[in-house]
Structure formats: structure tokens, C-alpha cells
Amino acid sequence: MNAQTEIESLREQLHRLAHAYYVLDAPTVPDSEYDRLFQRLEALENEHPELQSKDSPTQRVGGGLLNAFSQVKHTVPMLSIRTETDTESSGAKSFDARIRKELKLGEADSPIEYVAELKFDGLAMSLRYEDGVLVQAATRGDGETGEDVTHNIRTIYQIPLKLTALPSTSLFDDPLPPVVEVRGEVYMRRDSFEQLNERQRAKIAAGQKGEKTFVNPRNAAAGAVRQLDSKIAADRPLSFFAYSVAQGLPASVTTHSQTLTQLKSWGFPVSSDARVCQGAEALVQFHADMAAKRDSLPFDIDGVVYKVNSLASQAQLGFVSREPRWAVAHKYPAQEQMTTVLAIDVQVGRTGKLTPVAKLAPVFVGGVTVTNATLHNEDEARRKDVRVGDTVIVRRAGDVIPEVVSVVLEKRMQGAQIFSIPTHCPVCGSVAVREPGETDTRCTGGLICGAQRKQAIEHFAHKRAVYIDGLGEKLIEQMVDAGIIKSLPDLYKLGLANIVALERMAEKSALNVIAAIEKSKHTTLPRFLFGLGIRHVGESTAKAFAKHFGNIDTIMDAGLEHLQNVPDVGPVVAKSLRDFFDAPYNREVVEQLRACGLTWEEGAGTPIAPQLLVGKTFVLTGTLPTLGRDEAKEMIEAAGGKVTGSVSKKTDYVVAGTEAGSKLDKARELGVAVLDEDGLRGLCIP
Numbered sequence: 122m123n124a125q126t127e128i129e130s131l132r133e134q135l136h137r138l139a140h141a142y143y144v145l146d147a148p149t150v151p152d153s154e155y156d157r158l159f160q161r162l163e164a165l166e167n168e169h170p171e172l173q174s175k176d177s178p179t180q181r182v183g184g185g186l187l188n189a190f191s192q193v194k195h196t197v198p199m200l201s202i203r204t205e206t207d208t209e210s211s212g213a214k215s216f217d218a219r220i221r222k223e224l225k226l227g228e229a230d231s232p233i234e235y236v237a238e239l240k241f242d243g244l245a246m247s248l249r250y251e252d253g254v255l256v257q258a259a260t261r262g263d264g265e266t267g268e269d270v271t272h273n274i275r276t277i278y279q280i281p282l283k284l285t286a287l288p289s290t291s292l293f294d295d296p297l298p299p300v301v302e303v304r305g306e307v308y309m310r311r312d313s314f315e316q317l318n319e320r321q322r323a324k325i326a327a328g329q330k331g332e333k334t335f336v337n338p339r340n341a342a343a344g345a346v347r348q349l350d351s352k353i354a355a356d357r358p359l360s361f362f363a364y365s366v367a368q369g370l371p372a373s374v375t376t377h378s379q380t381l382t383q384l385k386s387w388g389f390p391v392s393s394d395a396r397v398c399q400g401a402e403a404l405v406q407f408h409a410d411m412a413a414k415r416d417s418l419p420f421d422i423d424g425v426v427y428k429v430n431s432l433a434s435q436a437q438l439g440f441v442s443r444e445p446r447w448a449v450a451h452k453y454p455a456q457e458q459m460t461t462v463l464a465i466d467v468q469v470g471r472t473g474k475l476t477p478v479a480k481l482a483p484v485f486v487g488g489v490t491v492t493n494a495t496l497h498n499e500d501e502a503r504r505k506d507v508r509v510g511d512t513v514i515v516r517r518a519g520d521v522i523p524e525v526v527s528v529v530l531e532k533r534m535q536g537a538q539i540f541s542i543p544t545h546c547p548v549c550g551s552v553a554v555r556e557p558g559e560t561d562t563r564c565t566g567g568l569i570c571g572a573q574r575k576q577a578i579e580h581f582a583h584k585r586a587v588y589i590d591g592l593g594e595k596l597i598e599q600m601v602d603a604g605i606i607k608s609l610p611d612l613y614k615l616g617l618a619n620i621v622a623l624e625r626m627a628e629k630s631a632l633n634v635i636a637a638i639e640k641s642k643h644t645t646l647p648r649f650l651f652g653l654g655i656r657h658v659g660e661s662t663a664k665a666f667a668k669h670f671g672n673i674d675t676i677m678d679a680g681l682e683h684l685q686n687v688p689d690v691g692p693v694v695a696k697s698l699r700d701f702f703d704a705p706y707n708r709e710v711v712e713q714l715r716a717c718g719l720t721w722e723e724g725a726g727t728p729i730a731p732q733l734l735v736g737k738t739f740v741l742t743g744t745l746p747t748l749g750r751d752e753a754k755e756m757i758e759a760a761g762g763k764v765t766g767s768v769s770k771k772t773d774y775v776v777a778g779t780e781a782g783s784k785l786d787k788a789r790e791l792g793v794a795v796l797d798e799d800g801l802r803g804l805c806i807p
């Protein structure tokens with residue numbers, strides 16, 4: 122094969138593979154195969170510069186640096202679409218009524234056929250192909266004259282550098298017209314936009330001058346298209362949807378839907394959400410369907426577009442100034458707006474979680490007036506770096522809670538203070554902590570924090586805790602709101618009159634509640650401990666603590682190491698319990714509850730073995746004469762030691778019984794001390 126034939130064959134293959142990958146989203150070969158062919162083509166083109174060609178897949182980037190954009194006069198003007206301002210479904214009906222009137226159709230006439238499409242939120246682009254090769258890409262400009270941005274548009278892989286007639290989707294076998302002008306929308310996918318902004322933030326953080334983040338995907342796409350350096354444009358991943366043919370439509374194409382099919386067969390991406398609709402009801406349905414789908418699309422749309430399908434009817438309807446009478450844009454409410462941050466409040470949730478919330482100047486977005494937007498947690502607030510006084514972009518999509526998308530940094534006032542999460546709870550003043558590995562900061566004032574009151578009481582009264590029958594969420598809410606309960610001990614000070622005074626509370630039910638509260642005074646230590654709602658102390662952990670220590674005073678005073686001797690208690694749980702009882706107000710609550718008459722059986726707990734083996738690691742192997750494996754393990758752990766599965770240099774002792782195997786050999790090899798059962802007992806018990 123000579124070089125020219127091989128080059129042509131490679132280009133043809135690469136065109137097809139790129140189309141499958143970028144347009145159809147259905148790659149036919151692994152990436153490595155594409156790369157191999159691409160590199161082969163590059164090598165051949167370098168060897169034979171005379172065979173280089175503008176439509177080669179190797180020629181997407183590298184148009185060089187421009188000084189300015191040149192002007193392009195559009196051979197066919199680029200129109201705009203009339204906007205139906207009514208965001209309700211009636212917008213579709215009034216469009217249909219207008220078209221029927223203009224086409225002089227009566228009620229008896231059949232419904233009009235339309236194509237309904239998405240209104241992509243990007244920028245319009247006109248692509249000119251001569252003899253099937255992309256020669257020019259121009260922005261809309263004022264509709265008459267735009268700018269030549271060919272060098273940047275060539276970097277968009279979804280845009281064919283060369284038109285192909287793809288037999289699989291081709292409707293007609295018209296020859297390729299000498300000039301084809303395709304119109305469509307250049308846009309940026311939401312994920313690409315996020316990644317781009319992430320990269321931009323990194324550049325800003327690294328101190329690179331002149332870099333900024335983008336407000337939304339449309340803004341980012343427009344910035345990329347207007348780059349003088351195509352290398353920068355190539356770094357900002359753009360996409361494309363074709364939606365019309367301004368020149369070179371084959372004569373056999375008579376409808377807009379056929380136009381879309383033709384565009385596909387030339388190799389353009391066409392949105393799969395375009396739908397042929399008969400009459401107004403079908404348009405209304407499309408509008409509703411796409412509204413529901415809007416948030417799950419990978420790109421932004423700001424509405425839908427309805428177009429009369431028949432090209433003959435389109436011609437009959439004509440234009441008013443720059444707007445065709447046969448099409449209308451039916452918008453959805455905007456999902457993003459700009460506003461300013463008046464303050465950043467920190468709210469404390471029922472579970473003690475601290476959430477920073479931006480208080481906003483009221484703004485109408487996504488169909489409602491928004492005055493608050495959550496900043497979620499410390500990391501999110503830092504990442505977005507929202508400061509009081511900032512101008513921000515607020516997004517409310519669907520029913521999702523409003524959020525701050527980004528800060529418009531150019532508008533930041535000098536001296537704006539960086540937000541930091543408070544060190545103390547804004548409700549009760551207790552210390553707020555963020556545990557390692559967690560994103561949330563929490564108030565530690567569990568039992569005294571006003572924000573956590575309802576949750577704390579609900580937990581205490583739960584069936585599995587101290588159990589106050591009939592005292593559920595609703596009643597607790599009423600009691601707290603009425604101010605008759607502020608903390609747990611208040612429960613035991615309630616009188617009948619307090620309860621009867623609550624709304625919808627009959628005397629009989631009130632008496633039942635009083636009786637249930639009285640009954641709850643006789644409880645058990647595990648229930649009481651669990652009922653205190655100590656973070657990480659669930660029901661079984663509470664049981665384990667109760668069994669091990671036997672009484673509440675020992676638990677309240679136990680040191681961290683001591684707490685960790687309890688089976689299955691690790692450093693996180695131990696620290697949580699320690700922190701809880703280190704807070705004087707929590708101890709105070711325990712004292713008050715006892716003073717109110719809460720009782721439970723207490724004991725001495727499991728005798729505490731002397732902690733002789735702290736820091737020592739053991740491996741058990743073989744069968745010991747009297748101790749079972751679990752018993753031996755318990756004995757070691759009770760004395761503060763650790764048992765692991767395999768012998769290493771870090772092992773301190775191997776305890777070997779009969780039929781000890783490879784572990785014993787390994788111990789000898791490494792010189793690790795070997796004990797029998799008696800030796801072990803001797804170590805644990807002085």
C-alpha cells in the first residue's frame with residue numbers, strides 16, 4: 122500500500138471511530154486501538170507533509186495563535202426565536218392556536234404536526250462545509266455578521282471535520298451538496314463545567330494571574346469559543362448539537378424531522394429528545410416530560426422549542442423581522458440567579474450537627490423566592506469560599522433545596538472575611554467538635570442544647586431506652602414548644618395540669634402519661650446509659666459498659682484506657698463517652714435524674730484484672746490443656762494485651778499448645794518468646 126492510500130484509509134477509519142465514540146456514544150474499539158491508528162497517521166503525515174490535509178483527524182488543535190477574530194457575513198441570516206413567556210403549559214396551546222389561525226385551519230381540520238426539541242443553553246454556531254470539508258465556523262453575532270472561530274470549533278470532537286454519508290442512518294441517497302451550512306448549539310456539559318472550574322480553582326490557588334472561575338456552563342462555553350489560542354479552547358471540553366440546515370438541504374427532504382435525520386447521517390450529533398408531536402396536547406406533554414427530565418440531563422436547557430414540521434408550511438408562515446413564525450421557544454423558570462450574601466448563620470440540627478447557612482437578599486429562582494441556601498458543612502463552605510457581602514450564584518433545580526453554586530469573585534468587596542465554623546455551639550455555647558475523618562461539626566451539649574432538646578427527650582423516652590409509654594414525637598414537640606420541658610429532669614417534675622393544658626389532651630390520656638413517667642423511674646443501667654444519647658454509645662455498647670463496670674459512677678469516672686478494656690470498645694467510643702461525662706452539665710443531668718427518683722440495680726461489675734500486658738502482642742496456636750481459645754484471648758485482653766493472627770517481629774509472645782504448627786516454627790525462627798498455658802497465667806495474674 123502506498124503512503125497516500127494508507128493515509129486515506131487511516132483517516133477514514135479514524136473518522137468512523139471518532140463518530141462512534143463522540144457522537145453515538147458507542148465506541149466500537151478500545152481507546153488503545155484508536156491511539157495506535159492515530160499515531161500511525163501522525164507518523165505518515167510527518168513523513169509526507171505534502172499529503173497533509175485540513176480535514177485530517179490530526180488537525181483538530183494547532184490553528185496557531187490569532188490576533189483578532191475576522192468577521193463573517195452569514196450567507197443566510199441566523200435567526201432568533203420568539204419566546205413564549207408563559208412558563209405554564211398554556212404557552213404551547215397559544216402557539217398552536219396562533220399557527221392554526223395563520224394557516225387558516227378550522228376546528229374540523231386535523232392537528233398540526235410539530236417537532237418539539239430541547240432549547241440548549243449554549244451558543245449558536247454556523248458551520249460551513251465545502252465539498253464536505255469544514256471550512257468555517259462562525260458565531261451568530263448580530264445575526265447578519267458573526268466572528269470566525271473555526272480554529273476553536275475544530276477542537277470539538279463531536280463536530281465532523283468532514284461530512285460522511287452514513288448508510289445506516291441515511292434516508293435518501295442524494296449526492297452531497299457542494300456547500301452545506303449547518304446550524305446548531307455549542308455547549309458545555311455540566312460535568313465538564315465542574316471539572317473545568319475545579320482546574321480553574323487550582324490555578325487561582327496556585328497564584329496564576331488572570332485566571333477565573335466560570336459562572337455557568339454557557340458562560341464557560343462562550344469563553345472557550347472566543348479564545349484566540351485554540352490550545353486553550355481544546356482544554357475546555359465543548360459539545361455540539363445540530364438542529365438545522367441553512368444551506369444545502371437535499372431536495373428530497375420535506376420536513377424538519379427529516380432534516381434531523383439527514384444531519385445525523387452526515388455525522389452530526391442530534392439530540393435524541395426531539396419528538397414529533399401531533400397538535401397542542403402533545404406539545405404540552407413534551408413540555409412537562411422535559412421539565413421532569415431537566416435535572417437529569419447532562420447539560421443545561423432553558424426551555425423547549427416547538428417547530429412546525431412541514432417545510433412547506435414553514436415557508437408559508439414566513440418570518441416577522443428576524444423571527445420565524447413557525448417556531449417558538451417555551452421557557453422554563455430560570456434555575457440560577459445572582460444575589461448577595463447578607464450573613465452566614467450557623468444552624469444546629471436536632472442531632473447537634475452545625476450547618477452553615479447563607480442568608481441571601483431575596484431572589485426569585487426556580488419558581489420560588491429564596492432567602493436561604495445551605496453551605497452544608499465546613500469543607501463545603503471552605504471550598505466555595507462564600508463570605509458575607511459576596512455576590513453569589515444561587516441554584517434551585519426541581520424540588521432540590523437551594524444552593525450556592527459559586528461566588529462571583531470579581532464582585533467581592535475588599536476585606537471580606539473568610540468564614541470559619543464556630544468552636545462553640547451558637548445555641549447552647551457548648552464546645553463544637555469535628556471528629557477525625559468526619560465532615561460534620563457537632564455540638565457536644567447533647568442534654569442541655571436547646572436545638573437538640575426534642576431529639577434528646579425522644580431518645581430517652583424510646584421503648585428501648587428508659588421507655589415512657591405514650592410519650593412520642595408529637596407530644597414531646599408540644600411540651601417543648603409550650604416550654605414545660607427544657608431538659609430531661611423536667612419530665613419528672615410535670616404535673617397533671619401541665620399536660621392537660623396542652624392542645625387536644627384529654628385528662629385520661631394525661632393521666633396515662635403521668636403514670637408512664639412514674640413507671641419509667643424503675644429502669645436498668647443499660648437502658649439509662651443508652652437513654653442519655655451519648656454519641657457512638659448504642660444499645661449493645663451501653664450493655665457492655667454496664668456489665669463491665671456495674672454502676673454509673675465508675676463509668677462516669679473511668680479513664681480512656683480503662684474504657685477500652687470493655688469488649689468491642691475502641692478509642693472513638695471511649696473518647697465520646699469520656700467527653701460526655703467530662704462536661705459538667707451532663708453529670709448534672711445524671712445527678713438530677715437520680716434526685717428525681719430514677720433507680721436501677723447497680724453492682725460491682727466485672728472485677729478488673731491488673732493491667733499487666735498493655736502494649737504486648739500475643740499469638741495463640743495449638744490446643745491448650747484447659748483454656749479454650751476464646752478464654753485465653755479474653756484473659757489476655759482483660760490484662761490489657763492484644764491477640765493477633767500471625768507471628769511477626771512485632772509479636773511479643775506465642776502461646777503454644779499441643780499440635781502447634783507453623784506459627785510455632787515461625788516464632789522460633791524469629792526468636793519470639795514461647796509460652797505454655799501456665800506461662801500465660803503467670804503473666805496475667807501476679
Ligand code: IVH
Binds near residue numbers: 243305365426448
Ligand atoms: S432553532 C428557527 N432550535 O436559541 C430559529 N434554536 O433565539 C433558529 N437554540 O441562540 C434556531 N436550542 O442557538 C433552535 N433546538 C433549538 C435550539 C435553538 C437552542 C438557541 C439558538 C439561538 C436561540 C434562538
